[in-house]
Amino acid sequence: MLGLTGGIGSGKSAALDAFAACGAAVLSSDDVVHGLYADPAVTRAVVERFGPEVLGEDGAVDRAVLGPRVFGDRRAVAFLEGLLHPRIAGARLGWIAARRAESPPPSLMVCEVPLLFEVGLAGDFDAVVVVTAPEWVRRARVEARGQDFDARAAHQIPEEEKIARADHVYVNDRDLTALGEWVAALCRRIAAEEQVR
Numbered sequence: 001m002l003g004l005t006g007g008i009g010s011g012k013s014a015a016l017d018a019f020a021a022c023g024a025a026v027l028s029s030d031d032v033v034h035g036l037y038a039d040p041a042v043t044r045a046v047v048e049r050f051g052p053e054v055l056g057e058d059g060a061v062d063r064a065v066l067g068p069r070v071f072g073d074r075r076a077v078a079f080l081e082g083l084l085h086p087r088i089a090g091a092r093l094g095w096i097a098a099r100r101a102e103s104p105p106p107s108l109m110v111c112e113v114p115l116l117f118e119v120g121l122a123g124d125f126d127a128v129v130v131v132t133a134p135e136w137v138r139r140a141r142v143e144a145r146g147q148d149f150d151a152r153a154a155h156q157i158p159e160e161e162k163i164a165r166a167d168h169v170y171v172n173d174r175d176l177t178a179l180g181e182w183v184a185a186l187c188r189r190i191a192a193e194e195q196v197r
Helices: 012-021 029-036 040-050 063-070 074-100 135-144 149-153 159-165 176-196
Strands: 002-005 025-028 109-112 127-132 168-171
Touching: 002 012, 012 025, 012 109, 012 127, 012 176, 025 029, 025 074, 029 074, 029 109, 040 063, 040 074, 063 074, 074 109, 127 159, 135 149, 168 176
Parallel strands: 002 109, 002 127, 025 109, 127 168
Antiparallel strands: none
16 A cells, blocks of 8 residues: 655645556545535534634635635644544545445555655655655646645745655656656556565
8 A cells, every 4th residue: 555645736636646546546636635624524623723714715724715714823723623634534544445345345555645754654654755846846836726835835845855765756846647657657666566575
């Protein structure tokens, strides 16, 4: 089982899609969070802390509205992490248990965890994949989404530390084809290593 991580704007979602295209079972923390923001208990807690204006027309938390209120405010970040991280961990463990119960279980599982090193989860995986890119590339990607790169990056450990602690590293400064080819090669290598064991 692989843990997939990387800094903001590095291309984690694209890498996760590439693993899925290779047949891996994949879990996106972003998708888990999206689901949690529609959960009534989470919505209620967020509204109590930040006000009803953070809700979208569908009644769920609007992350585009919430984000600017949170990043740059350590107390707000700590509140959200305390609210969400235990629920994300529970969802991840439930997903892993469900995949392992499948017959046959998937040959490869990949969990995308943006703060994998920051919250001490590296030991939960057989190996960690870090997707990275030069800062100017990551900054451009994040700012093209209308987000504040510096505020979000401040909550993550430096890219150099992620790279030093990773088992596999991909520098995502080319196109999606190159990313897909690298992921496919890694999947083949992992499959070959499993056959030797």
